[in-house]
Amino acid sequence: MRRVIVGVVILALVLALAGTAVAKFELTDEVSLGGKIRFQIGSPDVELISKAYAIDVYVYLADFEGMLGSDEHVTLSYVGSEVATLKLDSKLSKGLYDMGSLVPSRVGLKVSTDYLTFYVNNGMVDSELKYNFGAELSYELDSTTLGLLVLNTGETDITGYAVQIEAGLDPVTLTAQYGMKGDDLSAYFAKIEYPLDKITLSASYLMSFEEISEIVGELCYAIADKVTGKINLTKAEDVDLTYYGRVEIGF
Secondary structure: OHHHHHHHHHHHHHHHHHOOOOOOEEOOOOEEEEEEEEEEEEOOOOOOOOOOEEEEEEEEEOOEEEEEEOOOOEEEEEOOOOOOEEEEEEEEEEEOOOOOEEEEEEEEEEEEOOOEEEEEEEEEEOOEEEEEEEEEEEEEEOOEEEEEEEEEEOOOOEEEEEEEEEEEEOOEEEEEEEEEEOOOEEEEEEEEEEEEOOEEEEEEEEEOOOOOEEEEEEEEEEEEOOEEEEEEEEEEOOOOOEEEEEEEEEO
């Protein structure tokens, strides 16, 4: 309990100072820099947190956007086409929505259009090159978004499928997902979000492919322009309650 109290106090101080840290850097008419800085604290056993802070730097040059992350994550995107966006990613991975990762993190390519997104990367298995593929369809109908996702992991020879429905029922947003992996594994996920002025509350429930349940509660707060804070509480089956607080500053 003492760690929780100390963590909340530190997060509050960071939140109070973060509003003054927003900036924007324009080098020329066509070249500009941006980025994100994240500060986070949490319980020692939260796997999401590998560092107390992280910095991502973005470079915008004409029709190209690049990103260099403090975790050696590098991306380069071409956004000049009205048909599709191309993105080279040094750590491209893809999961079945919120139900767990399937395509492992590798150097890969992401191609996005208005309705379709394609993913491809590869890895070595027993000195043989194996390809991992993914295709995602997203369609908006009024306040409802329908999604269909298919992933194939050549490295493990596993195929996964998932469907998603996201419905905006003013003022709440409901999300439901169902996924299948391999021959007989399935998972489902449900989430509700409720906005309150600058605060958004959310609660979700996951039954994973490993048949482990997980409940997550989050509070997101828009502190200032490009400054957001988040508090997360997670209770997984047979695991103690974990928590973390995070502040993200964009510039």
